[in-house]
Amino acid sequence: MFQSSSRGSGDDQRPSAPDAGAPLAGARLLVGDRDAATAAATAEALRTRGAAHVRTAVSPREFRAAGHADRVWDLAVCDGAFAGDALTEFLEDWHAHHPAAPVIVTEDRPSAVRAVAALRGRAADLVARNDPDALAGSAAHALARPRHAPQTAPAAAAPEPVRMLVVGAHPDDVEIAAGGTIHRRAGEGWDITVLTLSPGGGGGDPVERRREAHRAAESMGARLVLEDLPDGSIPDDSSTVRVIERTVAEAAPDLVLVHSDHDTHQDHRAVHRATRVACRQVPRVFCYQSPSATVAYRPNRFVPLREEDVDAKLSAIRAHGSQSSSRWYLEEDLLRSTARYWGRYSRSRYAEPLEVLRDAAPVLTH
Numbered sequence: 001m002f003q004s005s006s007r008g009s010g011d012d013q014r015p016s017a018p019d020a021g022a023p024l025a026g027a028r029l030l031v032g033d034r035d036a037a038t039a040a041a042t043a044e045a046l047r048t049r050g051a052a053h054v055r056t057a058v059s060p061r062e063f064r065a066a067g068h069a070d071r072v073w074d075l076a077v078c079d080g081a082f083a084g085d086a087l088t089e090f091l092e093d094w095h096a097h098h099p100a101a102p103v104i105v106t107e108d109r110p111s112a113v114r115a116v117a118a119l120r121g122r123a124a125d126l127v128a129r130n131d132p133d134a135l136a137g138s139a140a141h142a143l144a145r146p147r148h149a150p151q152t153a154p155a156a157a158a159p160e161p162v163r164m165l166v167v168g169a170h171p172d173d174v175e176i177a178a179g180g181t182i183h184r185r186a187g188e189g190w191d192i193t194v195l196t197l198s199p200g201g202g203g204g205d206p207v208e209r210r211r212e213a214h215r216a217a218e219s220m221g222a223r224l225v226l227e228d229l230p231d232g233s234i235p236d237d238s239s240t241v242r243v244i245e246r247t248v249a250e251a252a253p254d255l256v257l258v259h260s261d262h263d264t265h266q267d268h269r270a271v272h273r274a275t276r277v278a279c280r281q282v283p284r285v286f287c288y289q290s291p292s293a294t295v296a297y298r299p300n301r302f303v304p305l306r307e308e309d310v311d312a313k314l315s316a317i318r319a320h321g322s323q324s325s326s327r328w329y330l331e332e333d334l335l336r337s338t339a340r341y342w343g344r345y346s347r348s349r350y351a352e353p354l355e356v357l358r359d360a361a362p363v364l365t366h
Contacts, residue, residue: 024049024051029076059082090121171210175216183313202231259272260288288354304343306348
């Protein structure tokens, strides 16, 4: 059916009897890979799943040339080696010419660093090279995703609650940084999940800290998911990404809050990076300020708080009784004065700061 040419590129090929129910039925795909045999095998695998047109390219030049030709592509598959260390810029160039066509990046060894670069370049996914099943599944998912804004609900239908996921490394992290925001939005009817990745065994009895974390989440109006990663050495790799992805799949958040990468605590940085990857399809992602954030943390969004929100935040922190008496950063006058300071950037007496990573439709401020 397909024969690679001596130049290493392939023309469009069409299955003799495509199955209309196949995952990629009728799709027009561009496949780029540095190896002609791999490109051919990938293209054949996509055709067997219903793709109507598949063209291959074995160099960045051929990939760009095919992309700029008079062809309306439904999706592109790009070997990450084509871009080298400039993956984000390479993907932005693709989107500049094909704003409606998603692109999937393939890598020999997908890593968190490359995943973040792909995310910044708005890739639909990052998958392992030479894994046609994973690629086909990712392609089908990308093609099924709406290309335009979703239709609004009928006027008579009750609006769906906004779903917010707040991710923290340890018990009390999210209460310190975003407890007022959580309380205020819960009171407005938002569906809020707190994901804490470690039970905090390095800072006390993990059994007691679990109980405290559940009490604190309940007092703020949130649901708690508590994982069991090691306090002080949360892995900065794909294993942490997979843990976060489980809750992302269940909670289906509209927006996510997480630690900033500008932080001196290694667990906070690891959770930030893993969350960025796990939440690559979430349209709104913001970073809160931890006590260990550095001066490089630059907030540009501020959530106004009422007095009762600050009181609820302090109450949630008091629920962490094993910590509140021994941690200087949990002192109530410091927490209240910090919220008062950030209030100068909003129209209220108190506020909590956020650093915007991605915001497709702002909903956090009034």
